[in-house]
Amino acid sequence: MVKVQSVKNHTLHIEERAHEADHPTSQVAMFGADKPLKLDCGVEFTPFQIAYQTYGALNADRSNAILICHALTGDQHVANVHPVTGKGGWWDTMVGPGKAIDTDRYFVICSNVLGGCMGSTGPASTNPKTGTLWGLDFPVITIPDMVRAQAMLIDHLGIQTLLAVVGGSMGGMQVLQWAAAYPDRVFAALPIACATRHSAQNIAFHEVGRQAVMADPDWRAGRYFEHGTHPHRGLGVARMAAHITYLSDAALHRKFGRRMQDRELPTFSFDADFQVESYLRYQGSSFVERFDANSYLYLTRAMDYFDMAADHDGVLAAAFRDTITRFCVMSFTSDWLFPTSESRATVHALNAGGARVSFAEIETDKGHDAFLLDEPEFIGIATAFLESAASARGLKVTP
Amino acid sequence: MVKVQSVKNHTLHIEERAHEADHPTSQVAMFGADKPLKLDCGVEFTPFQIAYQTYGALNADRSNAILICHALTGDQHVANVHPVTGKGGWWDTMVGPGKAIDTDRYFVICSNVLGGCMGSTGPASTNPKTGTLWGLDFPVITIPDMVRAQAMLIDHLGIQTLLAVVGGSMGGMQVLQWAAAYPDRVFAALPIACATRHSAQNIAFHEVGRQAVMADPDWRAGRYFEHGTHPHRGLGVARMAAHITYLSDAALHRKFGRRMQDRELPTFSFDADFQVESYLRYQGSSFVERFDANSYLYLTRAMDYFDMAADHDGVLAAAFRDTITRFCVMSFTSDWLFPTSESRATVHALNAGGARVSFAEIETDKGHDAFLLDEPEFIGIATAFLESAASARGLKVTP
Numbered sequence: 001m002v003k004v005q006s007v008k009n010h011t012l013h014i015e016e017r018a019h020e021a022d023h024p025t026s027q028v029a030m031f032g033a034d035k036p037l038k039l040d041c042g043v044e045f046t047p048f049q050i051a052y053q054t055y056g057a058l059n060a061d062r063s064n065a066i067l068i069c070h071a072l073t074g075d076q077h078v079a080n081v082h083p084v085t086g087k088g089g090w091w092d093t094m095v096g097p098g099k100a101i102d103t104d105r106y107f108v109i110c111s112n113v114l115g116g117c118m119g120s121t122g123p124a125s126t127n128p129k130t131g132t133l134w135g136l137d138f139p140v141i142t143i144p145d146m147v148r149a150q151a152m153l154i155d156h157l158g159i160q161t162l163l164a165v166v167g168g169s170m171g172g173m174q175v176l177q178w179a180a181a182y183p184d185r186v187f188a189a190l191p192i193a194c195a196t197r198h199s200a201q202n203i204a205f206h207e208v209g210r211q212a213v214m215a216d217p218d219w220r221a222g223r224y225f226e227h228g229t230h231p232h233r234g235l236g237v238a239r240m241a242a243h244i245t246y247l248s249d250a251a252l253h254r255k256f257g258r259r260m261q262d263r264e265l266p267t268f269s270f271d272a273d274f275q276v277e278s279y280l281r282y283q284g285s286s287f288v289e290r291f292d293a294n295s296y297l298y299l300t301r302a303m304d305y306f307d308m309a310a311d312h313d314g315v316l317a318a319a320f321r322d323t324i325t326r327f328c329v330m331s332f333t334s335d336w337l338f339p340t341s342e343s344r345a346t347v348h349a350l351n352a353g354g355a356r357v358s359f360a361e362i363e364t365d366k367g368h369d370a371f372l373l374d375e376p377e378f379i380g381i382a383t384a385f386l387e388s389a390a391s392a393r394g395l396k397v398t399p
Numbered sequence: 400m401v402k403v404q405s406v407k408n409h410t411l412h413i414e415e416r417a418h419e420a421d422h423p424t425s426q427v428a429m430f431g432a433d434k435p436l437k438l439d440c441g442v443e444f445t446p447f448q449i450a451y452q453t454y455g456a457l458n459a460d461r462s463n464a465i466l467i468c469h470a471l472t473g474d475q476h477v478a479n480v481h482p483v484t485g486k487g488g489w490w491d492t493m494v495g496p497g498k499a500i501d502t503d504r505y506f507v508i509c510s511n512v513l514g515g516c517m518g519s520t521g522p523a524s525t526n527p528k529t530g531t532l533w534g535l536d537f538p539v540i541t542i543p544d545m546v547r548a549q550a551m552l553i554d555h556l557g558i559q560t561l562l563a564v565v566g567g568s569m570g571g572m573q574v575l576q577w578a579a580a581y582p583d584r585v586f587a588a589l590p591i592a593c594a595t596r597h598s599a600q601n602i603a604f605h606e607v608g609r610q611a612v613m614a615d616p617d618w619r620a621g622r623y624f625e626h627g628t629h630p631h632r633g634l635g636v637a638r639m640a641a642h643i644t645y646l647s648d649a650a651l652h653r654k655f656g657r658r659m660q661d662r663e664l665p666t667f668s669f670d671a672d673f674q675v676e677s678y679l680r681y682q683g684s685s686f687v688e689r690f691d692a693n694s695y696l697y698l699t700r701a702m703d704y705f706d707m708a709a710d711h712d713g714v715l716a717a718a719f720r721d722t723i724t725r726f727c728v729m730s731f732t733s734d735w736l737f738p739t740s741e742s743r744a745t746v747h748a749l750n751a752g753g754a755r756v757s758f759a760e761i762e763t764d765k766g767h768d769a770f771l772l773d774e775p776e777f778i779g780i781a782t783a784f785l786e787s788a789a790s791a792r793g794l795k796v797t798p
């Protein structure tokens with residue numbers, strides 16, 4: 001019989017992760033019945049909590065705070081060891097002492113998004129009304145909902161105006177939404193590799209991922225936690241498909257080409273003959289250890305729903321009319337998930353809205369994931385933009 | 400609770416399809432123990448059968464035969480009603496009386512590939528040694544194996560030299576392999592939207608599809624037929640992911656944009672809110688009715704293994720050295736599965752091999768699937784190429 005390898009049943013860190021959902025290894029802001037969150041779906045959501053990390057110190061006039069918004073599968077652990085995986089922060093290339101987002105100079109905040117699974121309230125959190133997890137009883141949320149919750153966190157921290165809001169991919173969507181919803185609270189905005197709305201192709205890829213999760217019998221209509229199961233196979237497949245979209249064809253070719261895994265000749269089987277196959281399998285199986293399947297459904301849905309023009313009667317420029325925020329929009333030439341054309345459309349809308357905006361398209365073959373990598377030109381431009389914003393806001397240069 | 404829709408459990412035409420695997424509604428060529436098929440994996444495979452359709456009549460000097468090679472999920476029913484789905488032929492745009500592949504003039508042959516599930520021997524066929532289906536006991540096959548089997552069929556039909564071999568995608572790979580393996584048997588070759596090897600990105604997408612199938616518990620390690628199950632959810636997800644790669648971002652945008660399905664406002668649920676979602680779900684659920692999951696594994700694997708340069712000591716041009724075949728290579732501008740750059744590489748190798756080759760890149764936003772659609776410029780060039788080949792071979796023009 002032909003040999004077969006499929007995604008491995010890793011020993012899941014489910015218990016650790018489940019614990020994080022309610023009791024995160026980071027700071028938590030609690031919002032009680034007196035502070036409901038008004039969701040786009042109409043629900044007044046209460047109570048809820050937002051888990052967040054901070055790095056550096058807030059200065060006396062509270063003018064040096066930078067909010068980082070994470071991407072679909074990111075979390076608040078931007079520059080510290082991850083409590084579940086034990087790996088370094090997801091943006092160690094950008095955030096730290098002396099780095100672009102200099103924690104010696106700026107007060108850096110990153111919160112787990114609403115709907116996430118690392119301590120902000122989401123489908124993996126306990127619903128206090130029932131004592132069991134929310135699962136699909138959690139309301140469907142939107143990017144504006146996430147940003148509203150973040151704004152309450154920023155209030156809670158006593159900060160009126162952020163020096164900058166920064167993020168890539170879904171994080172970039174939040175940056176744009178922050179600038180549109182709270183223009184006087186965002187001094188500078190750095191949206192990276194993102195768009196003001198999700199394309200049909202991107203919705204299609206998300207739908208494949210959701211169907212992969214829901215097709216897994218262990219998903220149990222979203223109540224796997226009550227059955228002691230976990231849809232790790234479905235979520236693994238979803239991650240594999242998504243991961244291809246984060247890379248470019250050129251990057252895959254450069255990284256793997258058609259090279260075989262630990263052998264020179266084909267096995268004539270369904271083993272992972274090619275390196276790219278075992279790489280993807282690893283991506284799938286490691287992801288399920290740190291992410292909740294229902295959270296994946298909710299966050300992809302929020303991205304699909306994102307459409308800033310639709311929220312402004314079809315006129316995107318209206319989202320940014322007379323904004324005082326300064327913008328730097330960045331994209332990557334080989335990003336086909338959020339191609340440069342999307343960033344150009346954002347820039348045109350910002351121009352039409354009268355915004356102060358610069359735009360940088362970075363030449364790279366690394367695809368969408370380039371914003372997470374050590375891309376010197378990207379990091380250099382981001383550094384300079386934040387420095388000029390800090391200088392315009394009167395921050396002293398660190399000695 | 401948030402509403403959920405997942406891929407429907409269609410009433411599967413499993414029995415009809417299973418019957419086709421051994422007893423196809425088309426002609427069948429049987430090859431017994433005296434005619435084993437030497438497979439690349441080393442197996443001498445016997446017995447086996449090849450199911451095929453023909454259209455038109457072979458002329459007296461047997462010079463008007465055109466072989467069509469089908470793509471991954473195609474079959475021999477190129478221009479007739481499909482026996483399982485009841486739909487028209489998959490290439491009705493190209494094949495028929497007075498069409499580009501004119502059945503009034505040419506004798507048109509199309510065979511189900513080895514490893515397929517519509518009557519040529521494959522994993523869904525009965526293994527005569529055991530009396531049960533092959534499943535994963537079927538050997539892993541390659542594109543050259545498929546072509547070897549087709550050549551035996553062409554022998555069986557008493558044809559020495561084909562006027563043309565034509566095909567798109569996996570069919571195009573077979574066209575190129577035909578020209579390389581049997582240059583004196585291919586007067587003209589028309590490889591469309593294909594490549595001489597599968598890229599890392601394409602292998603990656605195939606691997607996602609295979610893992611989706613294998614992740615489905617109903618797959619039962621490939622022996623679902625013995626358990627009365629069918630991995631329709633996994634295969635549906637595989638098809639959904641693949642289908643995105645057959646279209647272009649522009650085509651998806653034009654077809655669906657962000658339009659909602661039967662409604663104007665989001666449902667704040669996991670329903671198919673967007674038209675593109677319900678379209679993909681339909682593609683997934685209709686595919687599983689007509690295709691065998693194990694066949695999908697084998698045929699994607701064959702494409703992954705395809706690498707003509709590797710078969711010629713790394714020198715692609717050697718595959719076509721001193722060929723007498725005339726070639727027309729065609730690609731589509733918006734095809735990102737087999738981009739024009741791949742076709743250009745094929746053309747360069749053909750030039751280096753001294754072949755007579757023309758190349759046409761068709762401007763279209765319809766993506767890879769354009770070869771299956773009514774694309775006038777594409778069809779016009781294909782018609783002219785085949786006419787010139789017929790004329791060069793001395794075929795009389797039909798009155």
